[in-house]
Amino acid sequence: MEPAIGIIGGSGLYELDGFERTEERVVETPFGEPSDALVGGILSGRQVWFLPRHGRGHRILPTEINHRANLWALRSLNVRWLICVTAVGSLKEEYRPRDVVLPDQYFDRTSRREHHTFFGGGIVGHVAFADPVSAGLRAILRGACESSLLPYHDGGTYVNMDGPAFSTRAESNANRQLGFDVIGMTNLPEAKLAREAEIALATLCMVTDYDCWKVEEEAVTAGAVIAHLHANVANAKKLLAAAIPQIPTTPDWPEHSALDGAIMTPSHLWPAEKKAALAPLLARFG
Template identity: 50%
Template sequence: MGKIGIIGGSGLYAIEGIRAVKRVSLTTPFGRPSDKYITGTLGGRQVVFLPRHGLGHRISPSEINYRANLYGMKKLGVDTLISVSACGSLREELRPLDFVIPDQFVDRTNQARGMTFFEKGIVAHISFAEPVCSELAKAVYEATAKTTARVHLGGTYLNMEGPAFSTKAESRLYRSWGMDIIGMTNMAEAKLAREMEVCYCTLAAVTDYDCWYQSEEAVTLEMVIANLNKNTHNAKNIIKTLIPLLGGRKTCGCASALKDAIVTDRKLIPKQVKEDLKIIIGKYIKA
């Protein structure tokens, strides 16, 4: 049974209750992760926690080394990954302090954020039509429903570039597209998790109505942080409720996402690339 990984977003830099805590510093072929990984046990399961922006919130969404963060999780034995993230709402019914478990993503970043492990002599085309593990999403929903938080299962997360918030024109445009929530980080994580054959799900904490909502003031950092602090307590309770629900037999296809995805002639893949990606491709390609 693999470990459960938790990536904490803005406001979530630690989870109380983890036992036998160790802080693990890793280097990866893709550079250094955002911070040290916190490993230990929670609810009878081995867990690995990483603050996405680093302790003290030092790293902006555009600067996060997503590949290093995810690679480190895989290296530490994670096969299930929950991403806790702040988001803005693009729908009136998705209110500040609600939680949303999106099942789709749209990428509106303006730069390549290192969203693939497959480059420099190796190419893979994963299926990403369903970017979230439905089994994990259901478990996260059930855990959240056991708490006092309001939760919505399903929806589309628009990944903007940041770090600035949206203009009103952008916010209205995204609403016209049918987007539900907006954030700055989760698309890269979802893609990389699928490439690593790791089950992935986002637990999005709504902090504001973005800036489309006429009766609301334009979103400010103060507003986001105030609601984020209120949501952080709930997010921790959700995680603690969720962990014991995980661990049954998986029937999803996440663990075989690469089975037919690697298209490069095996003989032409550089030796160093094979070595670097061994923990990801090792069951399909020998170094």
Template identity: 50%
Template sequence: MKIGIIGGSGLYDIEGLTDVEEIYLETPFGKPSDAYIHGKLEGKDVYFLPRHGRGHVFLPSEVPYRANIYGFKMLGVDCIISVSAVGSMKEEIKPGDFVIVTQYFDRTKNRPSTFFGNGIVAHIPFDTPTCPLLNKIIYDACVEEGIPVHKEGTYICIEGPQFSTKAESKIYRSWGVDVIGMTNIPEAKLAREAEIPYSAVALATDYDVWKEGEEVNVEKVLATMAKNIENAKKMLKRVISVIKEEDIADSPAKNALAGAIQTKPEYITDEVKERLKLLLEGRI
């Protein structure tokens, strides 16, 4: 089984990998954020990619999301687990808590969010944006490791790189969202278009800026992040040890493109077919 992992702020490697190698790819959408770190863990192939690049060189808006996900498709991963730091929008989600993301609210505005266009149209279903089967495995792993975790939550994705104003933060809270971040969109959308089961684990570091006296503080955030990263590594190791291909065989991602391509086959050019050949195989 091949497992893809995307690390967010603070998570730049996976401990315990053996037979480690770096894989540099060139995709139809450019170069990914960095080399994919491939290794073995618990007898499974693991491909790790630092979302912001080693050294944290990409702003959230600059991350080459399409290249990152297409690269995972080229590597043939069976699923992707995304880990990212977020702010909590609810009192009960405390700094240090994990949230299994089950819904998104997209407030981004400057990012390509699809592989399609430029000669081909597709509309995928996205009502269940993360894989419920993979989510359960991750949730159970958190419980078994004693990590404080919330089984579901809505992630509002903002453009950044600035944090919210107090007015924005309070409005987002009134919408009922659970966490706020800058990177899961368009990542989740692209994984669905690539028909790769995708789950996101949000690691709360702070209360954003809505809570008086608890505004975002870099020192506090970094201290919480360090603890979160240690827990994330424990969670990932357990997930990798227990997951099996059959566990996610019925993921809603597996057939996301069935019936989604609207362009008639005779109008799809050879250039488009070559650019998207990994996605179009068996779909046109």
């Protein structure tokens, strides 16, 4: 199976255009059901698999997303590069609605961290995560932003909250004081699991609002961001079309060997059931 490119679509992005030889794949995983069937096809000569993280029709809350099933399903189809598209609130004046942000750091304010790792159950792994975003893939997205002439910001910290309610003003101001740049509810678990799955990940953060810290602006509501969502979806599709042809065909970046030295448990002690469940990750270890 050739190395593939994955796309996880966020709020408003439930499908991609321009696929050749489209197919849908329902993937069963040891961690339950993914958010939806994966849609595969050829884009710019590359095998691409698309998954809407909230399901088509936006049916799944942020805290209900089965991130492990989503990332396991993608890795089982030999996805080695993953672009995540996600709606975010801005915590900085200069990060305006409809701007693109390419984060290079995350801060975890979630409460369900047991769902953010494939390990446990007899196999212990600790991947390096100091630099959580693939520098190579982020550079490709930066080039796509430049060639598409879209306003973008290179770098920044994404703070991940649980939701589904938006921030209080106190929380929003505290996040600003801590120096965070954008806020969202979904992308950090994807980044952690992608690293464990040896997938190079980078994210297109599409700004929809100023959270609620900017008192002269309307406080963020679902209705207030709809127009920005629609514009951001069109921009995301343009950026993906520009980026996909630039992604290499050989998975030889540092992220593609992230498990080297990360697994603490000797292989002869791996429980057979857990080893089988993690087959897409552990196959190269014999």
